[in-house]
Amino acid sequence: MGYAVVLGEALVDLLDTECDGAPVYRQAIGGGPLNVAVGVARLGGAVQFVGSLGDDVLAGRIRDFLTAEQVGLTGAVTAAVPTTLAVATFSGAEPDFRFYGEPPSYALLGPDELDVALVEGADVLYCGSIVLLAPTTLATARRAWAAAPGLRVFDPNVRPRLLAGPQALAELREVVAEFAAGAHLVKLSAADAELLYPGEPVESVAVYLRELGAATVVVTLGAAGAVVAAAEADPVRVPAPKVDAVDATGGGDSVMAALVADLLTDGEPVGPSGWHERVGYALRVAGLVCERPGGAVAMPSRAEVRQRFGD
Template identity: 55%
Template sequence: MIGEALIDLLESTSGGELVYRPAVGGAPFNVAVGIARLGADVHFVGSFGDDPFGHRLLDFLDKSGVGTDGAQTIPDVATTLAVTTFQGHEPTFRFYGSPPSYGLLDAARVDVDRVAGARLLYCGSMCLLAPPVLAAARRAWAVPGPVRVFDPNVRPVVGLNPDVVEEFAATADLVKLSSADATALWGESPEAATERLLAAGAGAVVVTLGSQGALVAKGSASVLVPAPQITPVDATGAGDATMAGLSWGILSQGKPADLGEWATLTRVAVHVAGYVCESPGGAVAMPTVADLRARFVDLAV
């Protein structure tokens, strides 16, 4: 896993007053925790602030079973904060901290031998706007061997270069994005964005559609995988949970060979997201396989 870790300040109320609760977060951070909770081996490569929040992030990874030997703590740098407000159950983010603690990774921290021996390589999200992290991701992406999964995870207030997205998509085995990503990047529908990414070279594309489920595409065919029926509380980390479910499925079962297998894998992944949406927070809400089986008794997992 190559990406960012930060602290989400989640909007809430207490005693009638507006308060902000700190929670561990960052999209790749959430994905790493989700994969580990589901039972697969995962290692996180990224930069961290040298402060109590940064140490809390690293401790949470360690306690979740995520390897942190590729982590880099940056002296005299404070951990980036994402102030999170809500419209209904959907979060909106604003980011604070300069330089961003997640954007200072030394590309030399990428162990190319470990990458070559890995079964799956994930990168993506707004950390790719930071030149050091982009260099590190390119270094890892060039190593043959692992299944490559990419998630643009665009934040409209931060952005991401569409050329960078298409660069990584060109050799990705899977690109996962949201319908909001498609709009932010190209002003396109999920269907048009899917066609764009497949034409660029992506092996398969999964576009999350919120309560509608996910659009899954490979080659010239696509299918809609419906979302489970849930009682939503907080959608923070839903896309990350989907990515964790997809990555875990690839690690446990191998890369799907056709659209039907991708759809089966995505069905499990959207249930992981549904589980997360029924609790507040992102990383802290990631389920185990036993949690999924208990909550969704008809889900084959």
């Protein structure tokens, strides 16, 4: 089995909570792509994280955590800046993120610093999330995307707080179209779809992205499961298992992690029904993540998924 390269951000989440009746922030290592990388590793896949990290104690904790999770750091670089903080407040299970730190520690990997050989050796390349909003890391993602000989997977993972008005959203929409055109798999959330394509049904968004060139599109719908548009088949809704969600952080990332891990093991499914089965499994992974607090630390092993949901 080969390995996956996950290109994107790693940062520290500060999660709004309480201790002895007083408001406090619980520190958690995060970033959507980091969550994906950890999820792939816990599901048994070999994975390398590619991105920029700060030079402070928090960055050291990120490195130590990824190393302990057996996520490779060959393509990660250190920048002389503090680690970006994502402060998360909750209304229900869904977090609202605000980001602190200039320049962002995650947005400093330039195209000339990309380990192209690492990308060229990968069976699966993941690109996406908020690194697409910074010119430097967007250029790096484009270089990686062009160099990748294997399967390319993409997740826009839109963060509205980082979009400075309609022009920024329009530019992101163009970037999403560009990456979707060359993707074997696009995964996005219903919230992403609504922000990028307001008023469009999720099935229509999935078909549109497929028409741009994406081979398969998965739109996650939270507790309602996911829409899957695979091959030339009509979009199909795959239900999610019933779970007692306590924290949705990392739920969508875990869907992507499960799909990447299965792509590493078995390659692309032969037909739409194969995708439906894989997405069903990914939704069980996500259900288990949502029953646990935290993002990256909530990612399960295959044995834990079997124990919770059976085979």
